[in-house]
Amino acid sequence: MDLQQLADLLFPSISGTLEDWEEAYPKRKLPEGASVTRLGPSPTGFIHLGNLYSAFVDERQARLSDGVMILRIEDTDQKRKVEGSEELIIRSLSHYGINFDEGVTLEGEKGDYGPYRQSERKEIYHTAGKKLVESGWAYPSFMSEEEIGALRKRQEEQKILPGIHGKWASERELTLEEVRENLLAGKEWVLRLKSRGEGRESYSICDGIRGDIRVHPNIMDTVLLKADGLPTYHFAHVVDDHFMRITHIVRGEEWLSTLPIHLEVHEALGWEPPVFCHTSHLLKMDGGNKRKLSKRRDPELSLEYYHQEGYFPEAIREYLMILLNSDYEEWRRDHPDTPLEDFSFRMEDMSSSGALFDMEKLHDVSKDVLLRISEEEILAYLLDWADRYAPECAPEMHERSSELLRILSIGRDAKKPRKDLIYARQIYQFIHYYLDGGFHIEDPLPERVSREEAIGILEEFLAGYDHEDDNSAWFAKIRAIAQDRGFALRMGDFRREPDKYKGTVADVSSVIRLGITGRASSPDLWNIMQIMGEERALKRLEDYLASLQSESIA
């Protein structure tokens, strides 16, 4: 059969050649060792932690090698396309510090290797498809879904690998006339790879993350171009990565099993494949089992979740970096103030087994990260967050913003700084007592303090209160009240002789703390009262006293 005629018949509108495209997209002029990476999300309206995890690898690899990072939109599945996805993807990633040098941006496309949406690259794919037909590496297939389904069924009955391969690939033998007739009859067709893998030996290649991996040659006549003329992922990414001069393909391990297809397509086109880098999945614990994070079942997989909870992007980055390269933690201990960007991330140090995403660890990491962020920035972030997610309290928070700044700062500059702040929602709850809106007494009196005792403590404290007292004078008064009423001044005394005392000075100050914050625990109380101001602080104590008295009567 005349392959040239077949190719012309299938692709009548393609007149250019692959060489033209080679010229249009010349080799990049980059420093030795520079990596070109790409993120290729599908615009399905959902961006998740796994995307970010993987994007982070692309980003670090490109940045640390003075290379290029590209955003390519893989929109070959028209059915799943969702409006607005591109913007969501770009904004979400940018929020976490992932910015692209090239490709689709909010301001349009940027770069010399475009277009960067696969749906706009049909001519390139068709040129490559035509080339494969000419060289006997691809052929048209007219089989309907029903026919393929029936074939599958027979294969399954015979316990044979299902799919179009070997002798089951009957359409390899179609004559030029038969093809012409089918075309004339208006039958839909797809372009299939004419695999040559049957009977070949397996071999090994080096994965950028996993090292040597075994490859069993592909034998499937995989679909390259779908009936709508758009390519499948298997074909599109090979063509794009080649012409965009990508050096490292970072993708999830779910692609490991189709890697042989991709390698054969490279071979068919006579191209050298880039380095494949297969990341492991992020897992989650579910009923005692680890499993892949699923976007349907796990809300915490969505980046939107982290946004709603108000996690700081720096904290997420820090934690992801620990997951990526575990020696990062050690590095961080040695370089507490160095930006994460200076760490020499290495793909080959990534784990090839999936990691469980651990919220507790994230929180621990976040505490340290927030210590490195200024109070002003934290406050600004918190206020932004409140505008969106806590609108009922946002106005008061803005009004009291300078006070909140001081509240957030309590104990932060000590040699052993407090680590109270984790993420915006938690911080909001943490400082909520300071706001008048919704303020109430949340916790009960200490066990060792009766209501009458508490009333007495409050009356005495209010009687002797002087807002000008410094921290030690302030506390000396509390100690005096404690001693007068028979509470131990030293914790040890009480522990040794519990019967000798009503309780400890901690119980006494707890009563004041409850009045001021409504809670049994808080940062330094004197500081809080100073920030709150005399009028508000005393008002709260008086209100608390009054409520205790009215309860007593009742």
Place this chain on the structure above:
RNA sequence: AGCCCAUUGGUCAAGAGGUUAAGACGCCACCCUCUCACGGUGGAAUCAGGGGUUCGAGUCCCCUAUGGGUUACCA
């Protein structure tokens, strides 16, 4: 079911034939302490199982088990 990948404490993991098998999170105890947080000290807890190879195996080989992935005109 076939094929592929993975398997060190509850979790993240270091470890490249000889280690008392690091470190971190979490947990427990104690200390510090007006609460909480921070910090400090100590503790419990791991090489999935079974066979080999070797003087010696978490490290190499084989089998089994478990988990995950994949078997689309989705990516």
